[in-house]
Amino acid sequence: MGMKKQLSMGLMSVALGVTLIGGGTYAYFSTSATSNNTFAAGTLDLAVEPTAVIDIGDLKPGDSVIRDFELQNNGSLDMEKVFLQSEYHVIDAKGDNTDDFGKHIEVEFLYNADKLDEVIYKTTLDKLKDMSPEAVNKHIFYPSFGEKGLEAGSRDDLVVKFNFVDNGEDQNQFQGDSLQLKWTFQAQQTAGEEK
Template sequence: MSIKRNLALSFATAALGLIFISGGTVAYFNDIESAKNTFTTGLLELGINKESIIQVADIVPGDTMHGNFVLTNDGTVNIKEIILQSSYEVIDKGMSNQDDDLGDYIEVKYLYNVKNRERVVVEKTLSELKDNPQQIMKEFPVGSNEAKFAVQFQFIDNGENQNHFQEDELILSWNFEATQRDGDPDLQ
């Protein structure tokens, strides 16, 4: 081997030794702590006490019918509002209705929120309510008492011949949509 090569190898070995020696002599304190964080989402759960609010048969123009139901907040999140979504289907079993809608003649005289003592829907036909959401309640906090509702329907007698509605059936669907409280910008 040449002298230059021996010298270069000696310097490299010495430098490597110094790195190991100096690395082993450096001492410092160290401590590590960790924290685990959890995010749990709430549950928005609206309850109703029955599957059918009203079922009546053999109604005639001029009849008035009553029903009731109870809503509950069964979740862990406060409810901001409850919206009534109304739809129906008419099954024409008798004479042809010839585009005369039975939903124009069944009227919700009132939908009354017993808890808040207010009429939330007043004198609206089922055809007026169809695809026309109605707010029936505001602020339904978790742990609050159940919300009782009373409803009155009337088959409107228009004073004319309504024979074409005989034997017809109207299937009413009411869906109650609860929305969550507003998000809290500084929730702790």
């Protein structure tokens, strides 16, 4: 055989081999399936009603005021913990204060409107302002909500009693003063779980 014939036979063998290999890759069964998935996040929506818990004037030492408000979980997820951040600003009418007006306003968190004598926790505004969120939850909201927290779609009534403490001393420096109190409520979801 001549060189040209050998080369031609070699090329034809290669072409035949490639054809057989190429044809072999399409000689199996196959199937496919598609899965469409959705992840939707739940919502936390904490509301307080009414938004102004207290608005009162002409207080004197020894006065007390009881107010109730409602915490609402308007979201789709349960709330394990509720935190309260307390801030206040004192407006010193005469500029003669030597003490913090917030130290003289006592706050009693009560169980509910039917049991006004059962105190959950008692402190003063100045101490409440300095409490950590975890301490507030532990002392104020946990006794009210318990292990279940604030479940989705539920509401819980809270009652607060504010006392202008009469300490038996001269409190004239607070005459005409006002205290602007801001409470910010925050909620935390329950722990994640297998769905």
